[in-house]
Amino acid sequence: MTDPHEALGHAICTRSATIGIIGLGYIGLPLALASARVGFRVLGFDVNPERVARINAGEPVIALLDTDAMRSALDGGCFRATGDMARLGEADAILICVPTPLTRQREPDLTYVQATAADIARSLRPGQLVVLESTTWPGTTQEVLKPALEATGLRSGTDFFLAYSPEREDPGNAIHTLAATPKVIGGDGPVALALAEALYGQIVARTVPVSSTGTAEAVKLTENIFRAVNIALVNELKVVYDAMGIDVWEVIEAAATKPFGFMPFQPGPGLGGHCIPIDPFYLTWKAREFDVATRFIELAGEVNRHMPHHVIERLARTLDSRFGRALRGAPIMMLGMAYKRNVDDVRESPALKLMELLEERGAVVHFHDPYVPEIPPTRDYPHLTGRRSQQLDVSLLEDCAAVLIVTDHDAMDYGRVVAHARLVVDTRNACARAGLTGDHIVKC
Structure with missing residues (x-):
């Protein structure tokens, strides 16, 4: 047999x-x-x-x-x-x-x-x-x-x-x-x-x-913890360098020319997707069974989870300092709901948290995303289900107090945005990559 x-x-x-x-x-x-x-x-x-x-x-x-x-x-x-x-x-x-x-x-x-x-x-x-x-x-x-x-x-x-x-x-x-x-x-x-x-x-x-199977499971967590920790590092550096008047994206681009000992990671408005925001906490949870602290991993998670709050505070301060306007009642256009460029996946997307925070502050939020015509049901943000993407009309851009670039899809018409928006808060360095400049563009 x-x-x-x-x-x-x-x-x-x-x-x-x-x-x-x-x-x-x-x-x-x-x-x-x-x-x-x-x-x-x-x-x-x-x-x-x-x-x-x-x-x-x-x-x-x-x-x-x-x-x-x-x-x-x-x-x-x-x-x-x-x-x-x-x-x-x-x-x-x-x-x-x-x-x-x-x-x-x-x-x-x-x-x-x-x-x-x-x-x-x-x-x-x-x-x-x-x-x-x-x-x-x-x-x-x-x-x-x-x-x-x-x-x-x-x-x-x-x-x-x-x-x-x-x-x-x-x-x-x-x-x-x-x-x-x-x-x-x-x-x-x-x-x-x-x-x-x-x-x-x-x-x-x-x-x-x-x-062993345990080793293979650890490999996956290690890969994504590596990314989470390094993204947290550049997110923290972004805040530090911004206070000094230094462009963190220019710093990273220049540092990346070193052919050894450096790997570029890009800052952003927070972590998203099905792995990086979640996987580190699977290890921190399991480590507690062995009475082992994971301070480095947990600190990285804390930094990354804070980024949406940092973005909203920067947007609020800029509106107040430039226009004497509060977020309450201000129409805000968010560009991008997906967690990363050129996909339709909103799982753990920082855009969802940003939309929630804006609305908690009383802002009137619109969004445009060519990959996300409608926000699907999500576990943590059921109240946002069904919100629909708006057309990127000139009249809407001109009416909004600010445009917040959250996801840098290639299909976005950044030229139209920069030409007609009063204020552009760019969390992805998308405008600079498109060769667009202006005093009303604020990197965040």
């Missing part, structure tokens, strides 16, 4: 395996298409029936996603989305790409991972590979996912195989695509590691095996 791992390994190497991907968002859907592109049959699972229907209809659901490739995969029969979790038993390999947010108390919320584990357990069978891709604290795969699956009576490493491989998706990055980015993999035992390497080796250019 063939061992479960031998049959699975053969199916993976011949690309006859069926891949199940749970969570068809910014991580799962590109992964599903990359898997289908190399010849695997892919079942995509999502709890949102509207999203499932739109995907199966070939409709674009994520900005910059290759919708033609999705339609081709659908038409070719190698990809299908479903909300029927009972079909998880059809998959030979199950890749988990569900959200791992924070609670309001800034503690890990593994609700989606736990619910997914329960879904998988109901149809788990011998010979399946299960891989967690969602960002989480070191130990989650072993301490949360494995016990939930072994409660079925099946054993990891013997009946089914368990691994962790952190996602490294960068939406909108045309150079470092999913297929071109090395994949870190940690397995629950050597057989699971070999199977996961074999699977991802069909999809990406290079795999990077590490000694």
Whole structure:
């Protein structure tokens, strides 16, 4: 009788395996298409029936996603989305790409991972590979996912195989695509590691095996903590240098000419996205179990969380000093709601906090974002749901007390903004990059 791992390994190497991907968002859907592109049959699972229907209809659901490739995969029969979790038993390999947010108390919320584990357990069978891709604290795969699956009576490493491989998706990055980015993999035992390497080796250019699932989980956190800490550093330097009359963006550009020992990071109005604002707190939470302080990481988080408040205070002071006007009753145009340039993703976007703070101060807020026609439901800002993007009309620009550049999309007409706005508060150095100057442009 063939061992479960031998049959699975053969199916993976011949690309006859069926891949199940749970969570068809910014991580799962590109992964599903990359898997289908190399010849695997892919079942995509999502709890949102509207999203499932739109995907199966070939409709674009994520900005910059290759919708033609999705339609081709659908038409070719190698990809299908479903909300029927009972079909998880059809998959030979199950890749988990569900959200791992924070609670309001800034503690890990593994609700989606736990619910997914329960879904998988109901149809788990011998010979399946299960891989967690969602960002989480070191130990989650072993301490949360494995016990939930072994409660079925099946054993990891013997009946089914368990691994962790952190996602490294960068939406909108045309150079470092999913297929071109090395994949870190940690397995629950050597057989699971070999199977996961074999699977991802069909999809990406290079795999990077590490000694354990916990190590792989730590790799993901380290990557994003590195970014969070360095962004906090330049955000703090921005405040310091601004007080000295020094342009922090000019400083960083000049420092970046050093060919060794320096890596440029850009300041902004705060952190956004599904990783950098969240991941550091997964480690700080877990570190408390070992009575270890994470002062450096927590300080960085404090600096970054304060940036929206700094922006609002700078805007208020500038309105008062230049026009003798308070924020209360002032019409403000925000440019950009997405958390980063050229994407439609508003998760953890500092723009949401900025809009909330402005309205708490009594401002009348409009926004324009070519990628976000309407603010979608969010966990922390449900009261902003449904706000719609306004056209960047000259009359609206002239009527506003100030324009606040929050997200520096390439599609923005910064020339029109600078030509017609009374005051431009630029948190991204977008005007300077576009070659635009003026006494009414304030970098923040």
